[in-house]
Amino acid sequence: MGRGSVYNVNKRNLIPEETCRTVRTVFSRMSDASLRFPFPYQPYSIQEQFMESLYSALDQGKIGIFESPTGTGKSLSLICGALSWLRDEEERKRQEAAVLLAEPGVSPHKQPSSASRCSPHSPSEPGWITDFVQKKAKRDLVDKLKEEELRRKRREERLEQIRHNTGLHYAMKRKKSDEDLEAVQLLQRSQEMITSEGGGLEDRDEEELIVAEYESDDDTKKKQNSYDDEDDDLEEEHVTKIYYCSRTHSQLSQFVHEVQKSPFGKDTRLVSLASRQNLCINEEVRQLGSVQLINERCMEMHKNKQSERKAPEDEEPRKRRGQRKAVCPFSSPAAMQTLRDQALAQVRDIEQLVTLAKQNRACPYYGGRLAIPAAQLVVLPYQTLLHESTRRASGIKLKDQIVIIDEAHNLIDTITCIHSALVTGAQLCCAHSQLTQYMERYRSRLKAKNLMYIKQILYVLESLVRVLGGKVGQNPKTQIITEPGTELQSINNFLFKAQIDNINLFKVQRYYEKSMISRKLSGFVEKFQGGTVQPINKENRSTAGLERFLQSIRPGAAPEVPSPDQTGGMEDGQPSMASPMMQIEGFLFALTNANKDGRVVLHRQGSLAQSSLKFLMLNPAVHFSAVLQQCRAVIIAGGTMQPVADFKEQLLLSAGVGPERIAVFSCGHVIPPNNILPIILCSGPSGQQLEFTYQKRDTPHMMDETGRILSNLCNVVPGGVVCFFPSYEYEKRVHAHWEETGLLARLSAKKKIFQEPKKASQVEQVLAEYSRCIQRCSQSTGPLTGALLFSVVGGKMSEGINFSDDLGRCVVMVGMPYPNIKSPELQEKMAYLDKTMPRVGGVSPGKALIENLCMKAVNQSIGRAIRHRGDYASVLLLDQRYSRAGPLSKLPQWIRNSTQVQPAFGPAFAALRKFFMEKKTLSRS
Numbered sequence: 001m002g003r004g005s006v007y008n009v010n011k012r013n014l015i016p017e018e019t020c021r022t023v024r025t026v027f028s029r030m031s032d033a034s035l036r037f038p039f040p041y042q043p044y045s046i047q048e049q050f051m052e053s054l055y056s057a058l059d060q061g062k063i064g065i066f067e068s069p070t071g072t073g074k075s076l077s078l079i080c081g082a083l084s085w086l087r088d089e090e091e092r093k094r095q096e097a098a099v100l101l102a103e104p105g106v107s108p109h110k111q112p113s114s115a116s117r118c119s120p121h122s123p124s125e126p127g128w129i130t131d132f133v134q135k136k137a138k139r140d141l142v143d144k145l146k147e148e149e150l151r152r153k154r155r156e157e158r159l160e161q162i163r164h165n166t167g168l169h170y171a172m173k174r175k176k177s178d179e180d181l182e183a184v185q186l187l188q189r190s191q192e193m194i195t196s197e198g199g200g201l202e203d204r205d206e207e208e209l210i211v212a213e214y215e216s217d218d219d220t221k222k223k224q225n226s227y228d229d230e231d232d233d234l235e236e237e238h239v240t241k242i243y244y245c246s247r248t249h250s251q252l253s254q255f256v257h258e259v260q261k262s263p264f265g266k267d268t269r270l271v272s273l274a275s276r277q278n279l280c281i282n283e284e285v286r287q288l289g290s291v292q293l294i295n296e297r298c299m300e301m302h303k304n305k306q307s308e309r310k311a312p313e314d315e316e317p318r319k320r321r322g323q324r325k326a327v328c329p330f331s332s333p334a335a336m337q338t339l340r341d342q343a344l345a346q347v348r349d350i351e352q353l354v355t356l357a358k359q360n361r362a363c364p365y366y367g368g369r370l371a372i373p374a375a376q377l378v379v380l381p382y383q384t385l386l387h388e389s390t391r392r393a394s395g396i397k398l399k400d401q402i403v404i405i406d407e408a409h410n411l412i413d414t415i416t417c418i419h420s421a422l423v424t425g426a427q428l429c430c431a432h433s434q435l436t437q438y439m440e441r442y443r444s445r446l447k448a449k450n451l452m453y454i455k456q457i458l459y460v461l462e463s464l465v466r467v468l469g470g471k472v473g474q475n476p477k478t479q480i481i482t483e484p485g486t487e488l489q490s491i492n493n494f495l496f497k498a499q500i501d502n503i504n505l506f507k508v509q510r511y512y513e514k515s516m517i518s519r520k521l522s523g524f525v526e527k528f529q530g531g532t533v534q535p536i537n538k539e540n541r542s543t544a545g546l547e548r549f550l551q552s553i554r555p556g557a558a559p560e561v562p563s564p565d566q567t568g569g570m571e572d573g574q575p576s577m578a579s580p581m582m583q584i585e586g587f588l589f590a591l592t593n594a595n596k597d598g599r600v601v602l603h604r605q606g607s608l609a610q611s612s613l614k615f616l617m618l619n620p621a622v623h624f625s626a627v628l629q630q631c632r633a634v635i636i637a638g639g640t641m642q643p644v645a646d647f648k649e650q651l652l653l654s655a656g657v658g659p660e661r662i663a664v665f666s667c668g669h670v671i672p673p674n675n676i677l678p679i680i681l682c683s684g685p686s687g688q689q690l691e692f693t694y695q696k697r698d699t700p701h702m703m704d705e706t707g708r709i710l711s712n713l714c715n716v717v718p719g720g721v722v723c724f725f726p727s728y729e730y731e732k733r734v735h736a737h738w739e740e741t742g743l744l745a746r747l748s749a750k751k752k753i754f755q756e757p758k759k760a761s762q763v764e765q766v767l768a769e770y771s772r773c774i775q776r777c778s779q780s781t782g783p784l785t786g787a788l789l790f791s792v793v794g795g796k797m798s799e800g801i802n803f804s805d806d807l808g809r810c811v812v813m814v815g816m817p818y819p820n821i822k823s824p825e826l827q828e829k830m831a832y833l834d835k836t837m838p839r840v841g842g843v844s845p846g847k848a849l850i851e852n853l854c855m856k857a858v859n860q861s862i863g864r865a866i867r868h869r870g871d872y873a874s875v876l877l878l879d880q881r882y883s884r885a886g887p888l889s890k891l892p893q894w895i896r897n898s899t900q901v902q903p904a905f906g907p908a909f910a911a912l913r914k915f916f917m918e919k920k921t922l923s924r925s
Contacts, residue, residue, distance in 0.1 A: 037051045037055075037080045037081060037084045038080060038084065038262075038263035038264065039076070039080050039262075039263065040076070040261060040262055040263060043073070043077075043080075044072065044073065044670050046068070046072060046667040046668060046669075046670065047072070047073050047076070047077045049665075049667060050066065050068055050074070050077040050081065050665065050667060051077050051080055051081035051084070052081075053066070053663070053665040054066065054077070054078065054081035054082060054085075054635065054665075055081050055084060055085050056663075057633060057635065057663045057665075058081075058082065058085045058402060058632075058633045058635070059085060060633075060663075061632050061633050061661070062633055062661055062662070062663040063628060063633070063634050063636075063652055063657055063661050063662050063663070064633070064634070064635045064636065064637075064662075064663045064664070064665065065636050065637075065641055065644050065647055065648075065662070065663070065664045065665070066635055066636070066637040066638075066641070066665045066666075067637075067638060067639070067640065067641035067642065067644075067665065067666040067667070067892070067893075068637070068639065068666075068667050069639050069640070069667075069668075069669045069863065069866070069892060069894055070639040070802075070863060070866075070867060071669065071670065071671070071866055071867045071868045071869070071871065072667065072669060072670050073670075074406075074637065074639065075254070075255055075258045075406070076258055076262060078244075078404060078406065078635075078637060079255075079258055079259055079262050079264065080262060080263070080264070082242050082402065082404060082635075083242070083262075083264045083268060083376075083377070085402075086240065086241075086242060086376060086402075087264075089240055090240065093240075151237070209442075209520050209523050209524045209527070210442050210445055210446065210520070211446065211450050211515040211516070211517055211520050212515065213447045213449070213450070214447065214449040214450050214453065214511060214514060214515055237373060238372070238373045238397050238401075239373065239374060239375075239376065240376075240400070240401065240402075241375055241376050241377065241378060241401055241402070242376065242377050242378070242401070242402040242403075242404060243378045243380065243385060243396070243398070243401060243402065243403045243404070244377060244378070244379050244380070244404045244406065245379075245380050245381060245382050245384070245385045245386075245403070245404070245405055245406070246381070246382070246405075246406045246407050247381070247382055247407050247410075247414075248381075249274065249278060249350065249381070251406070251407060252272065252274075252349075252350070252379050252380075252381065253349045253350060253351070255379060255406070256270065256272060256347065256348070256349040256350075256379055257349065259347050259377070260347050265347055266347075268347055268376055268377055269344040269371075269374060269375045269376045269377070270344075270347045270348070270375060270376065270377040270378075270379065271343055271344065271353075271368050271371040271372060271375045271377075271378055271379070272348065272349055272350045272353055272368065272379045272380070273368055273369070273372075273378065273379065273380040273381070273384055273394065274350050274365075274368075274380075274381065275291065275381075276291075276294050276295055276298050276365050277291050277294055278350060278354075279350070279353070279354060279357075279363075279364045279365040279368070280294060280298065280363075280365065281330060281354060281357055281358050281363070281364065282298075282328055282329070282330060282363075285297050285298060285301075285328075292522070292582060293522075293526070296519050296522050296523065298328070298365070299519065300326075300519070300523070301326055301327050301328040301331070302328065302331065302366070304326060304327045305327040305328065305331045328363060329361070330357070330361055330362055330363040331363055331366065332361070332362065335360050335361055335362035335367075336362045336363060336366060336367040336370055337370070338360055338362065339356065339357055339360045339362035339363075339364065339367035339370075340367055340368075340370040340371045340374075342356055342360070343356065343367065343368065343371050344371050344374055344375060353368065369394055369395045372394075372395050372396065373395075378396070380394075380396075382405070382414055382418075383418060384396070385403065385405075385627070386414065386415055386418055386623070386624070386627070387418050387419075388623070388626060398626075398627060398630040398631050399630050399631075400630075400631070400632045401630075401631055401632060402631065402632060402633050402634075402635075403627060403631050403633075403634045403635070404634075404635045404637060405634070405635065405636050405637065406637050406638065407637075407638055407639075408636045408637060408638045408641070409638040409639070409640055409641060409856060409859075409860060411636060411647070411651065412620055412646060412647070412650055412651060415617075415620035415623055415624055415651075416617045416620050418623075419590065419593075419617040419620070419623050420590065420614065420615055420616055420617045421583070421586040421587040421589075421590040421614070421615045422583075422587070422612055422613070422614040422615075423464075423580070423583050423584050423587045423612065423613050423614075424609065424610070424611065424612045425465060425468050425470055425476045425479075425607075425608035425609050425610070425611040425612065426476045426477070426608070426609035426610075427580035427583060427584060428461055428464050428465045428468075428472075428476075428580075428584065428613075429465060429470070429472055429473075429474075429476045429608070429609075430579070430580055431461055431521075431579060431580050431581045431584050432458060432461040432462060432465065432472045432473075433472070433473070434521055434524070434525055434579055434581070435454060435457060435458055435461070435521060435581070436458060438454075438520075438521055438524050439451070439454050439455075439458070441524075450515065453508065453511045453515070453517075454517070456503060456508060457508065457517070459500070459503070460500050460503060460508070460588065461584070463498045463499055463500050464498060464500075464613060465608070466498070467494075467497055467498040467602065467613075468481070468602065468604060468608060468611045468612075468613065469481050469482065469483065469604055469608065469611070470608035470611070476607065476608040476609035477607050477608075477609045478607070479607055479608035479609075480606070480607055480608075481604045481605060481606060481607065481608060481611055483604065484604050484605045484606070485604055486601065486602070486603050486604075486824050487601070487602040487604075488599050488600070488601055488602075488616075488824050488825075488828050489599065489600050489602065490595055490599060490600075491591055491593065491594075491595045491598055491599070491600060492595045494591075494600040494602075495591070505588060505591055505592050506592055508588060509588065509589055509592055512585050512588075512589075517581070518579070518581040518582045518585050521579045521581050522579040522581065522582070524579075525579045587613065587615055590615035590617075591615065593615075593617070593622070594622070596618075596619070596836075597617065597618055597619040597622050598615055598616055598617050598618055598619070599615075599616045599618060599825075599828050600613060600614070600615055600616070601613070601614040601615075601616055601824065601825060616825055616828065616829075618828065618829060618832040619654065619832070619836075620650065620651060621650060621651050621652075621654035621655040622655075624651055624655055625655035625656060628652070628655050628656075628657055629655075629656075639863055640856075640859040640860055640863050640892055641666070642666075642855070642856075642859055642890050642891065642892050642893075643852045643855060643856065643889075643890040644664060645840070645848070645852065646849070646852050646856075648662060649837055649845070650833075650837075654836070654837075666893055667894075668893060668894040668897070669866065669894040670868075670869045671866055671869055671870075671871060671872070673897070673898055674918075675866070675871065675872040675873075676866060676872065676873065676874075676875070676894070676895065676898050677873075677874040677875070677898070677900075677911065677912065677915045678862075678874070678875040678877070678891075678895050678896075678898055678899040678900070679874065679875070679876050679877070679899070679900050679901075679902055679908050679911065679912070680877045680879075680880075680882040680883050680888075680899060680900070680901045680902065681709070681876055681877065681878050681902055681905065681908050682880035682883060682901070682902065682903045682904075683880070683903060683904055683905060684705035684706070684708060684709050684905055685705070685708045685709065685712060685905045685909075686705060686708065687904075687905075688701055688702065688705040689880060690702075690705070690878050690879050690880055691879060691880055691881060692726070692814060692815025692816065692878070692879050697726075697730065697815060698730075698733065700737065703733075703734050703737045703738070704737075704741065704743070706734065706814060706878065707734075707738050707741070707743040707747070708743075709812075709876075709878065709905070710723065710747060710788070710812065711743065711746055711747055711750075712905075712909055713810060713812070713876070713912070714747060714750040714751045714785070714788065715750065716909075716912055716913045716916055717785075717786075717809050717810040717874070717912070717916060718778075718785060718786060718806065718809055718916060718920070719774050719777075719778065719785075719786040719787075719805070719806030719807065719808075719809045720770065720774050720786050720787050720788075720789065720803065720806055720807045720808050720809060720810075721751060721786070721787075721788045721789070721808075721809065721810045721811075721812065722789045722791055722797075722803055722808050722810070722811050722812070722864065722865070723788065723789065723790055723791065723811075723812040723814065724791050724792065724793050724798065724811070724812065724813050724814065724817075724861045725790065725791070725792055725793070725814050725815075726792075726793055726814065726815050726816075726817040726818075727792060727793075727817075728758060728792050728795070731755070731756075731790055731792055734814075735755070735790065747788060749783060750783070750784065750785055751784065751785065751786050751787050751788035752773050752777075752784060752786075752787045752788070753787070753788050753789075753790065754766055754769065754770045754773075754787055754788070754789045754790070755789075755790045756789070756790060756791045756792055756795050756796060756797050757796070760796055763796045763797065767797075767801065770787050770789055770807070771807060773786070773787045774786050774787050774806050774807060775806075778806060786806070786809075791861075793813075793817040793857045793858070793861050794817070794857055797864075798857070798860055798861045798864070799860050801864060802864065802867050803864045803865050803867075804865075804866075804867035804868060804871055805867075805871060808864055808865040808873055809865075809872075809873050809874070809916070810865075810873060810874045810875075810876065810912075811861070811862050811864060811865045811873060811874075811875050811876070812876045812878065813858060813861060813862060813875075813876070813877050813878060813879075814878050814879075815878065815879050816854050816858070816879050816881055816882065816887070817854055817857050817858065818850060818851075818853075818854045819850065819853050819854070821850065826850075829846075829849065830845075830846030830847075830849055830850070831846065833845035833846050833849055834846045843886075851886055851887065851890070852890070854887075855887055855890040855891070858877075858891075859890075859891065859892055862875045862877075862895065863892070872919055874912055874915060874916075875895065876908075876912075883901045
């Protein structure tokens with residue numbers, strides 16, 4: 001390389017600028033060639049537009065907000081668009097590496113020429129030094145590229161062998177038989193350890209319950225925490241990948257099935273991540289039931305496995321056998337390596353991964369995490385990606401990667417909920433009692449630093465109980481709150497009020513993380529739970545401590561530790577956690593947020609057990625900013641993303657994203673325009689103006705008018721009609737009124753009536769009966785023409801339920817579902833936005849929030865009907881306020897373009913009758 005060589009070092013690529021220009025030219029030509037995306041069929045034009053916009057956003061490192069209505073093939077467009085970009089990106093990197101590797105090598109011993117020595121590159125150092133540094137950097141890069149290429153080839157060969165089972169079947173079978181023997185032994189040992197926990201106690205059994213010595217508050221050494229201790233020797237360097245996340249387990253499985261059907265299904269390295277509860281194959285652990293207990297048991301066994309591996313080899317076998325602890329029989333490194341490779345060799349959903357893990361006797365939770373570095377596509381739930389500590393513990397590295405967040409219409413609420421926290425008075429009292437007994441039992445075995453922090457935590461718990469108006473050491477159910485009410489305070493004011501402003505919560509947080517005191521306490525309670533605890537107060541603390549000490553030294557005796565149920569920690573019928581300290585830990589962590597980003601809600605009611613403290617996150621952008629800053633590009637996608645202003649203002653701009661980096665894409669529907677009939681109805685059959693304000697909606701005239709509208713609709717609409725009410729209470733009130741007036745009987749003569757249940761467990765049954773009724777009516781000539789389903793906005797049936805075809809020929813929205821403006825939490829959120837956000841169009845951000853929340857809920861509900869290209873339906877919005885410019889502009893574009901505003905009922909009814917008559921005629925022909 002001569003003196004004039006210029007290197008491009010922007011993205012750690014030490015490649016001549018001329019080479020970079022050549023490669024970029026090749027790929028820009030590919031981009032200009034209309035981006036022919038592999039697709040399983042001829043894509044719709046809107047799918048092509050979607051993929052082109054997605055490719056461009058990923059290539060340019062944008063933050064994209066993508067809206068594509070349900071039924072338009074959004075998932076397949078995301079898959080083919082994103083994986084096409086990833087394929088081209090990998091090819092670009094290979095070509096850049098090939099060009100660099102093809103250039104003549106630079107000898108490390110070659111002396112610089114006299115000319116280069118006489119021509120300095122900078123005023124501060126000679127030119128030969130600059131040349132040497134450049135050549136050394138290039139040699140290092142070449143070595144790194146060679147190593148990456150060798151690793152890539154080995155991985156591809158290994159996966160190709162697995163795909164074709166070439167020479168591996170018998171080798172894996174032999175290895176599996178050896179591992180089976182080891183697994184059986186480990187399982188037997190695990191069962192013995194679990195059984196022994198219920199019987200007599202020895203000192204060594206309790207050793208794992210005692211917190212380790214806490215060395216320093218300001219420990220800056222990179223000391224590996226057993227919480228995050230991983231098999232580093234098994235981990236590879238992370239390749240460029242796409243993280244795809246969605247809300248539910250079923251949505252993630254559905255996405256994986258779409259990948260399997262796509263042209264990328266055979267050669268994409270995909271891994272699905274999920275919780276321990278969904279992935280665990282150890283029946284002894286699964287039997288624990290609750291998520292918290294499963295997590296704690298799994299982490300404990302994983303830690304035991306790590307410490308067992310690190311045990312000195314020359315340790316006496318007898319001594320090692322005596323100290324062996326329960327480990328998971330599915331944690332063999334060799335078995336997990338095999339599972340990792342097999343998981344990457346073929347696209348599998350969570351259920352298929354679990355089946356594969358059982359065959360290999362390998363843990364799918366940790367085995368899946370081992371597959372992350374080499375995976376091209378990682379599928380995971382919201383919480384794993386959006387919560388930083390969970391993300392870190394899972395081994396997820398977002399630096400220069402792609403993140404796609406699907407079904408993101410509730411993303412702001414999701415981030416807010418993840419980083420909010422709530423604890424009850426009962427939980428605080430329970431944790432205080434448990435931690436006190438823990439400290440007293442192990443006081444002589446705890447180091448001074450541990451005792452100091454445990455006492456600090458006890459003081460904090462006592463202060464939090466006191467701020468709610470109660471006292472520790474007494475039954476929280478019997479402590480009556482004399483001054484009930486709800487109070488909101490800033491974080492700093494709350495800390496002063498609770499008298500814990502002198503406690504360094506950051507040090508307490510670090511102690512929680514390093515000592516794992518919540519897990520230790522949970523294990524302590526799980527081991528000793530069962531007795532009736534005496535109240536511990538200042539008067540009887542020493543006596544109680546002495547009694548417990550005498551109790552503990554009796555043969556076979558155990559300390560009496562209260563469960564949450566005994567202190568009012570859980571509602572009747574609900575599963576109880578061993579200890580509520582984990583929830584309290586989350587609340588204390590939340591208090592370390594910046595004062596302006598959150599509020600504390602003190603809710604005092606009835607008894608201390610019913611009262612609560614809640615941390616309300618006001619600024620979700622502060623936690624989402626890390627994702628935006630680390631990733632190359634982030635795509636926020638959904639079927640109904642309107643209104644997008646909330647995403648821009650509250651998540652992106654507030655996180656420091658420049659407007660130029662934000663890209664918005666919205667497309668229409670694949671259905672013909674005449675397959676949807678949205679009508680805004682301003683008045684009913686009798687001329688009653690429709691305005692369902694809180695003051696007017698309960699009047700008999702308004703409820704009667706609503707009934708008359710539905711009665712007329714049932715005469716012309718075939719199949720199913722879904723009617724959404726603003727709340728369960730209002731739906732119940734209207735139902736009772738119609739029953740009194742006889743209108744319900746008239747409706748039942750045309751459509752069988754169903755009501756959305758409040759219990760989630762009953763939803764499937766109601767939907768099945770609703771569907772069967774419509775199917776029977778379509779096949780008979782009786783008086784019933786279908787079914788009428790009363791649902792609630794924001795309820796079980798307003799999201800994720802498909803009312804396709806005859807299940808939802810008409811969707812009716814009764815009124816505008818504005819949130820409760822009197823809610824203290826909502827008022828605080830509005831005040832926060834008014835202080836921190838600019839006014840738009842003369843409207844305050846707080847007022848805009850109210851309308852946006854309403855229209856977001858409306859859009860989710862009315863989007864339940866049209867689910868595929870051949871579907872058709874009508875949408876009836878019963879409130880004249882929908883015709884205003886603000887709400888109308890926030891409807892989805894594909895609905896807004898066809899919306900009719902009808903001041904009177906007559907023309908609207910005529911349009912509906914004509915619409916369904918035409919569809920009936922077409923179906924017959």
